[in-house]
Amino acid sequence: MSKSDKLIEVKDLRVSVEETEILKGINLSIHEGEVHAIMGPNGSGKSTLANVIAGRPGYSVTGGDIVYKGQSLLEVEPEIRARSGIFLAFQYPVELPGVRTWQFLKSAIDAVRKENGEDELSVREFDQLLEEKRNLVEMDPDLVKRSVNEGFSGGEKKRNEILQLALLDPSLALLDETDSGLDIDALRIVSHGVNVFKSPEKSVLIVTHYQRILDYITPDFVHVLVDGRIVRSGDSKLALELEEKGYEWVRESVGEEVNS
């Protein structure tokens, strides 16, 4: 597995929001084809990490670097990151009143294609692609005619995120709590979408509070994030151990390490 190319490397990353340090030196390397999971209690900085990789404004990177496909991302605009293959499925997908889902998805896919020197899709080509991916996430055909996420249920919003993942077909999928608030059926559909996306060239970073989604998408590596630091890394067994013993367990054992 380590023979494949390194897709992204987070090096000693420090991030603050309004003078408060949230990420306190994160190191993480993801190779092509790998699935990583980041677990941790609420407020530990999981979303911050995913957002900073995607380029969300409002965070200041005070130290370290993020190197993606061999180049630093720090100065790169979010839309350029997206076009070069970084995709963030939002913890809280945003509603876009009056912006038709169809129009939005086509704008997105055309922007990505243009960056890669490809022609815009014709309406026909796009409709075909959309139909295929919509079936993958079992989304109601009426939803793509509506405004993006407006009046969608929680599960529909998350499925819409996976639909976008499938359409844009990035290199790195960052899934921020995509499992939260889903019933078993929706969880199965969403996981199926991610598993279809997975391939030897594609990488996934799953951010989650619970182990549940990892029953459906098996991670190669699990990292535990507590208070802005990765305190433990392991294979998929770590997730189960965490589920069993709770976050207090890592907190305590970390405390011991720090103290000793």
Add this chain to the structure above:
Amino acid sequence: MQDTITIADQYQEDFQDLCATLPEWSSEFRNEAMLIFKQIGLPVHRKGNEKWKYTSARPIAEPQYSLATFEEVDLDTIKKAAPWHDSWLNVVFVNGQYQGTFSSDTSPAIQVSNIASDDFPQDIVESIGGIMDYSDDGFAAWNSAFMSDGSIISVPDGENSGLVINLIFFNQGVPGTVNHPRVLVTSGKKSSVNVIENYVGGGEDNTLTNSVSEIYVGEGSTVNHYRLMSETDHTYDVGYGRVKIGTGGRFNSRAFFRGSGIGRYDLNVLVDGENASCDLQGLYFTSGNQHMDNFINIDHLKPHCQSNLFYKGILDGKSRAVFGGTVLVRKEAQKTDSIQSDKNLILSPDAEVDSKPALFIYADDVKCAHGATAGNIDADTVFYMRSRGVDLETASRLIIYGFAGEVIDKVEIEELRAYLEEAFLTSLPSHRFEF
């Protein structure tokens, strides 16, 4: 600065000249209005003036205007300034005067006549001024005294051909001129009609368009009314809409404001028959130093009626918008169902909106709601779109289009909707945000 008396007095001579040229039937009506105009002048004093609380009429009242007359213009210029479709009944007024050569032949189904001619239907003359109470409104009195031309639309009972009557009031922008368009619509029982009023044109110097429209929505009939205002920044545009809805009648209004230096639309709807309803929607886009005032009143007089008031504004530059929306539910108007909202998207830190929705309820069994919002483009929204590869400019354009689209999408006349998408949406700015 002029006091009340001299504002009207300076137009006395014009008034006499005008009366000499116009049909006899109207002179009594005009004389009365002129008398009131002289008494009350224009609403330049703002103290205690609730109607003009957030808009100063002073810059509008200050110049001494001459009455606009027709000057050479070609039809293409007019077609460029307003929506036009050959299947519509297009009626063109230039500087307030009817232009037969530019206008469609009248329809056999619906009588459309111009006020200055003698062939208007005498039986509805009474309706002129019937719901435009100008006793405390100088601009309306001024219009009533000076209306030199305009359109009378009379829809017979049961007429449902779906005809679109497109009234174009084109202002050539001759410096220092005023024109006073007048419109009267009466719809017969169980009829329906579409009327578009366009106030367009203007030039590089101050002009004033001061219009009054009266619309009587007959029993069980539907009037779909569209009002487009798109003039240069040097024009002032004061317009009145007075509407009375009979039993089971329906009034749908869509107002689109794109320009004029100071614009004001005073719309008053009397919901005056059981099971009547009105749906008033509007979209205003102000930029530069523009000022737009929507002053809307809905008066529920009878039980079992509905009203919907839904306006949206997009503000840019140093512009200012005012939304005064008042719904009055009288004691007799039980089971009224009324909602109103005004939403504003503010693109520039120097733009400002005063949004004042109000509700006065004197009946006890009603369902009413109102609200207003004003906000900037949301940073999370923009980031969401950018994270999908959409650049900042496209993202902001999609958001602004989406915001405006909520009103434009509901325009049922396909050609008009296409026109609005083209003329309105493409004039909206994009990329005004620093994140």
